[in-house]
Amino acid sequence: MPEIPFTRVVSVSSEDPRHPAQNLLDPDGGGKWRGAAAGEKQLSVVLELGGSRPIHSLHVGNDGAAFVEVLGGSSAGGDFQVLLPSSALMSPSESRAGTGPRRVRLFGPEHLVGAKHTWDRLKVVLSQPYCQVRPFGLSFIRVFSAPEENEAPPETPVRRLGPFVLRGEGGGSPPRRPP
Numbered sequence: 187m188p189e190i191p192f193t194r195v196v197s198v199s200s201e202d203p204r205h206p207a208q209n210l211l212d213p214d215g216g217g218k219w220r221g222a223a224a225g226e227k228q229l230s231v232v233l234e235l236g237g238s239r240p241i242h243s244l245h246v247g248n249d250g251a252a253f254v255e256v257l258g259g260s261s262a263g264g265d266f267q268v269l270l271p272s273s274a275l276m277s278p279s280e281s282r283a284g285t286g287p288r289r290v291r292l293f294g295p296e297h298l299v300g301a302k303h304t305w306d307r308l309k310v311v312l313s314q315p316y317c318q319v320r321p322f323g324l325s326f327i328r329v330f331s332a333p334e335e336n337e338a339p340p341e342t343p344v345r346r347l348g349p350f351v352l353r354g355e356g357g358g359s360p361p362r363r364p365p
Contacts, residue, residue, distance in 0.1 A: 190239060190329045196232040196307060202321060207231045213326035216349045218249050220323035228313045229323065234261065238306040241269060242332040243294045247325030247348045248275040250287040251312040254324075258305035266309045269300040281316035288325060290350065295332075325349070 198207040202220040209217030221229045257266035314322045326348035
């Protein structure tokens with residue numbers, strides 16, 4: 187699946203100067219986007235894609251948000267439409283305790299409702315209604331188009347996911363068997 191790069195940040199509701207939304211343009215750079223202050227309940231950023239294509243899947247690296255919703259739109263105008271309905275990144279108890287804030291969620295075509303449309307802008311809306319003492323945001327977001335018909339599937343579907351390196355299913359130690 188070819189990755190669709192982001193070209194620019196169109197708008198952002200809030201950002202920490204040390205963790206600006208601009209960091210989302212380079213998912214391998216290790217930077218993240220966070221809201222300016224603790225206590226914000228919702229953040230949003232509009233990102234422009236490098237071309238108008240249907241979106242096949244999304245990879246989202248969390249940084250303390252409880253929910254994510256992704257909307258697709260066009261630079262020609264019109265309203266944003268739901269691409270990924272609001273999805274949980276953390277449970278209420280995890281949010282309050284601050285445990286597991288940096289999980290990665292992979293959203294395939296079965297999660298996307300507007301996948302047949304072509305988009306050149308994405309609006310990412312994050313919310314954290316359960317914890318008002320820590321700022322939140324995203325570690326990264328990656329967008330992928332559908333594989334071409336003549337394109338061979340990759341040997342290992344994902345090697346790098348933001349700052350994380352993933353092993354293939356065949357690599358590593360052999361599976362353990364019960365005694």
